[in-house]
Amino acid sequence: MSAIEEIKQKLDIVEIAGQYTQLAKSGKNFKGICPFHQEKHGSFFVFPDRQSWHCFGACSTGGDIFSLVMKKEGLDFGDALKLLASRAGVVLPSPARLKEDKNKHDRLFQINDAARDYYHEQLKNSVEAEKARNYVNKRGINARSLSDFKLGYSLTGRDNLRKHLLERGFSVEEMLEAGLLIEVESGIIDRFHNRLMFPISNAEGKTAGFGGREMDGSQPKYLNSPETPIFDKSGLLYGFDLAREEARKQDMIVMVEGYMDAIISHQYGFKYTMASMGTSIGDRQIDAIKKITRNLFLAMDADEAGEKAMIRLIDYENTLNHEIKVVTIPNGLDPDEVINRSPKTWQQLLEKAEPLLDFSFSTAAREVDLDSAAGKSRLAEILLPTIAQIQNPVRQAHYLQKLSGMIKVDQQRLESSLNELGRRRPSGSYQAPVTRKKSGNKLFSSPREEFCLAMLIQYPQLKDKTAGLKLEYFSNSENAEVFSALLASSDSASVRDGLDGATVEHYDRLANQTVAPQGLEIKLKECILLLKESYLRRVLQNQEAILGSTDLTQEEKDALIRQGFDVNHELKELFYEKSKGLERMKREKSTDGTRKKEEEKEGY
Template identity: 35%
Template sequence: MTLTPQWLDELRARTSLSTLIGKSIKVQKAGREYKACCPFHNEKTPSFTINDEKGFYHCFGCGAHGDAIRWMTDQRGLPFMEAVKELAATAGMEVPAADPRAAKRAEQARGLHEAMAAAQSFFEDQLGGLDGGEARAYLGRRGISDATRRTFGFGYAPDARGKLKTALRDFGEPMLVEAGLLIDPEGERDSYDRFRGRLMLPIRDIRGRVIAFGGRILGDGEPKYLNSPDTPLFDKGRTLYNIDKASPASRQTGRIIVVEGYMDVIALAQAGFADAVAPLGTALTEHQIERLWKMVEVPILCFDGDAAGQKAAIRAATRALPLLRPGHSLCFATLPKGQDPDDLLRASGAGAMQAVLDAAQPLIERLWSHELSAAPLDTPEQKAALKQRLRDITDAIGHPDVRAHYAHEFRERYSALFFARREAAPFQPRAQGGGGGQRWQRDRRGNWKPPIPPAGQEARAIGAGGMEQRLLRAVLAALLRHPEQIAPHREMLSGLHIADPLLGQLMDAMIRCSFRKETVETQALLTILGQGEVYNMAKGMLRADTFTLTPNRMTTDPDRVARDLEEAVRVIAQGPELEAALVEATRRFESDFSEANFAEQQRIRALKAEHDRRLAELAQSEDSI
């Protein structure tokens, strides 16, 4: 189809912007304009204005600006064409069709939508009538309020074979069969109602139109939940229940919660969590994951704590691996065993649910813990099997940068799990978790603090001059340009004691930022530093003419950046360790002139000489990192 500028201008002219926006937020007349509290950021004093004459809105607080179509895409979360179609339907305009076949399909879809809307009205009427008493009692036992019942459009399908068929006979049997409302058996038997004796819930598309139904049986019987079949309007593998309400809610919370079923979504919404969706009786599909990522970059998957719920979580994690890309992932919140969201909310309230969501694990943590507990790890063969399972996970990731980071992280964890003790020898490379094996800890306010080395074990400080300091500046400059590399190296960096106070402050700020944010950006680092000497130093490091550390190559070859940084950090960290080891070996030799002690002293001296040679190469080369 072709949407000309003239046609779009006519659509905007026929749309009352204040009326459109007033459906979602409270607006007030202010002279020739309207004002409201901005829906795109939290504020108490209205700074959001709507001008019907000019056809645009503008927020003087956050800068949000647009017309009716932009409102539908940004606030409602609709795709462009869906926004245009909804506005056109309200304005009484026909959307141009690309060809006669498309026009015919559009006309057919209109008829199906009308049939589904009529069915929804029928089910709602039945719930309020004599036949709906048992269904109303069930809603009361579940604690579902009248307001929630109206919001989600609960209805009731009578336990009869033809009541809906009779009520909607004007649409004709073929259309009702195509909409999934009637079942047309083979042979000479008549068609009959698909849903009978069930509590009914409408399933809506992103525009809020009914496209299918889900029915829960009252009393005994199977299946417990029955969904509409796939139809021209409904594809269960591409649809998420409650997406029409959760999508705009997610713009306020910056979050999407994925739960297992309809009633979980409804219980959460009634408790104040409006940004929840659910798949429709199937495992989360690739299409649904991509749809979630259009709303937020890291959706929270909140499944039951029983074996079935955790199995569903791992299925979703595995399905997401080929789709992962920078910034886009999943995280996993686990409910207490034996409880679904409704159980938890009833027993402990919304605060307990929020605590579960706050404790959500990143995708890599869930995969690591799952594989770690999948089988015993007592024999070399079992340990090798774990390594193979981790390799299979990384091989399934499509994006090369994300795959490289997962491989690096799994390699570090695997080595720390099985080889950390051997790496802890004094003159060997620094073990994971520098600073005497300690890790950064949170203080009582939740802030991350660097480890304090045990008395007598403080590493020699990196001097305020010389090759070590030069290489350290190069490493910090590279981390500023590539902040995604901070997390893989923060444990080793945190064990360094830096004589230059500005360099030390910069490194501490970078490490703290990496703990607070899943994705660290250069600009965010500079913002945290504020104005001052450390900020000015960081800005200077980012200038190519000040630190010519091959920025072009680093930008185009992230794998090389990761490898070079790993070597540079290792060389910096080894220096103090090797020097301390040499001092100790010399002390032992001077107290006991044995051949063994002399050999040990010479071996460590050779290691240190090789280290110093490599340090000089890295520090003096402009192509070091």
């Protein structure tokens, strides 16, 4: 996680804004006297969901936590970053440290890649690996998959890998840091022995760490690399680098649990499959998934732990803004077993996947006795909080109706219980300890903004094609900061030099994002239109939220509604522009068939 992301995750805009002005609860949001202009009525709103603020009075502007502090304290982005970093207890990286880290990380990836190649070679050729080869065969893995996933074998000796890597010029210290060696009572030895090795790659396909399955009954059955500067399982998905392109093309990802499930899926053509390597999926993995597709299929093991892990992901439907689906696997089989027996059956199971919410309903219903009053009220107890999480009102009504049918309780009565749940949230003047962690799973980045910047950074010739792209379209201050630095500079090398450490970190991530070189100008144009659309929608959303506040004067309401007309008008014009653009693209597609394909891959 970058320093900027960490700051956003640790701080709550409601607390920071609460220091500048007295805030009171107004529906889901908070309201107060604007800290920036003189007024009697509060026209300053804070939206905890989106971690943003907006003043609809004289300021008529808004932004995120950084812009709030910049405006109030009169700071530039870099200094606001420093102030908030110290509040959050986050150490900002200096450019020198970033460079040092990068060199170190590069070196660790090199060691791991060398170890991966060594293990792979052993699995293919060493006499000792016979048992591991038999195991791989037994699990149905063919030679192609074995080399695609670079499976390997660690010998039974205690220093085979060390000797090999020493010859390659790596030091024992570096091997320890990479987690390939381990210090025990008798000295320093190879961490993995007599195990089938699964290299775990990062998004760029570099080896971040390993998982090793025992071949001699020793414990634990699966041994992982320890956490290292480049290996953090909470941010990795097995097979991500191999699945990404196909997942984009097919606009779906199937998430399985184990290495074997992922490998066999790919072997039989289900190349949009990744493995969670355990049962929990978190913010960072969902963030990576969201950049590829919104269609997530879960195919975890059908045991209790797997079921629980899937149900915990319901909150991420709001993040993905899309329904998550569950693949039900019969007879307690694992996905790789089903696919090995019949890929066609697997295809059918994918097609029959049910919405995660329906799945959680049937799972909960199995646990209670629906014939008894106690069972019915228990079911309502389990499911109402889940229903309360659903942000889409139509879906929420659908599932409320479903619950009402299951327990035969009047829907209106359930609705009032649901409202009760909503009201139990904190109300009145907002006071909370600094350490309060924001509830829910939120993303602190905007993939679209970042993609647009990645294009501009990587293809500087696009800079004079940015007419119509306004600074305020960027909802994240760090993106606005990078964009204005890009506009202000004459050459791309000087952009990076002009930024402070934490922003450089962000800039480097953008510079390394994959951007296909085809159809750049059209992609940029599309991107600008989409950013403008999101911006206008944000403005409308803010206005709607504010209109919902009860203590507005009629005058204020009228002013807001008038502003809303203007925004709606702009949106209409934008749609017209977009439809013209689409027609043009269709025409060009007939002369350049590849272009549309590339557009699709980019996630449009």
